[in-house]
Amino acid sequence: MIRFEKATKRYGQRSVVDAVSMEIPAGRLCVLLGESGSGKSTLMRMVNRLVIPDAGRVLLDGRDTASIPPEPLRHGIGYVIQSVGLFPHWTVARNIATVPTLLGWDAARIAARVDTLLDLMGLPPDQFRGRYPHELSGGQAQRIGLARALAADPPVLLMDEPFSALDPGIRRGLQRALRDLHAGSGKTILFVTHDVEEALLLADDLAVMQDGRLIAHGRPAEVLRRDAEPAIRRLFGEATLAFHRLGTLPAASVAIGADKLAIGADESPGGIADTPLLHADANCKQALMLMLDQGTDRVALPDGAVVRLPDVMAASGAASDAAFRTAPRASPGVAPEAASGTAP
Ligand SMILES: Nc1ncnc2c1ncn2[C@@H]1O[C@H](COP(=O)(O)OP(=O)(O)OP(=O)(O)O)[C@@H](O)[C@H]1O
Ligand SMILES: [Mg+2]
Secondary structure (H helix, E strand, O other): OEEEEEEEEEEOOEEEEEEEEEEEOOOOEEEEEEOOOOOHHHHHHHHOOOOOOOEEEEEEOOEEHHHOOHHHHHHOEEEEEOOOOOOOOOOHHHHHOHHHHHOOOOHHHHHHHHHHHHHHOOOOHHHHOOOOHHHOOHHHHHHHHHHHHHOOOOOEEEEEOOOOOOOHHHHHHHHHHHHHHHHHHOOEEEEEOOOHHHHHHHOOEEEEEEOOEEEEEEOHHHHOOOOOOHHHHHHHOHHHHHHHHHOOOEHHHOOEOHHHHHHOOOOOOOOOOOOOEOOOOOEHHHHHHHHHHHOOOEEEOOOOOEEEHHHHHHHHOHHHOHHHHOOOOOOHHHOHHHHOOOOO
16 A cells, blocks of 8 residues: 655755645555646655655555665565666666566576566567667567566556557557556556556546646546546546546446346347447447447447447436537537437
8 A cells, every 4th residue: 555645845945746645555556647747756756765755754555665775665666667767788687687686586586587577578588588778679678667667576566657658559468468467466556647548448546636736536437527627627638528437437337238128119129149249347438439330329248238329428428518518519429419318
């Protein structure tokens, strides 16, 4: 568990982190969002004591980090940064093995761990373990940085825009890998990103910073609620807020059971045999995207329940969203009658 208690950092007269209090429970993945310069990296670096708070404190599993010497503290915290910071005169394998070596692992265990992590990163060990950082592309170096942070399997990960230099395919692969790793390991993760899609894909919780202050913290659906304050609306995009909100809502929550559907008077016969299939934990945004892709107004869940377009529209709350109420023209996709639940 990571707990910030009125954590404050000042440079000159300016508080770049201003009395931030929040708790990231053990096993939770918290995504930190905010405009450039809002204090995200500074807040994160307080956890591993790369930044010392001027006031307030940071607790790790109930212990004030100020009371833990930096070395043992950092051995238990994986830290990934955008600029990677690999040691230039060390091979990839030696870079990845930094913490295991410090912890005194034997050579065979280290070598096996290096290869496992290179595989996880999609970098063939035979080709990569002997290379030097200058022989890597930016995206490859970023993945080595991530492998290094994971090497000793630390219970806490601090990830500061770790995927920013990666192309979309590799980025999606690593996002999935991180989600699986998190689900399977119970690690506590603080993750900074500028990418709203990435944030919503990964976050158990969202924390939003503005000018050094924490202006929102909670479950994504709560942070993206309809009456969210202007700074948050801007960050997620006024026009796309309702769409992002759909991403926080399980498709199953608006689905209609196959039994009810069969007896519904407005349902066409023929069952759901040809209805495109979502995966069981899909959200409403994915349901809508699948409908758009397949040119259909309904998709099915593996249990046979059906998600219908009008129900997704109603769930988005689009028609009552201030952004759309004040728009000069209603866009066809969010016409009030569709959003109020009438079938198109
Ligand atoms: N060592 C320093 N000395 C003076 N000012 C600093 C120092 N480090 C950071 N700052 C200032 O503190 C503010 C917050 O910086 P920080 O790096 O935490 O922002 P950020 O939210 O991570 O931004 P970005 O999204 O661009 O990475 C910025 O205005 C920055 O210029
Ligand atoms: Mg930063």
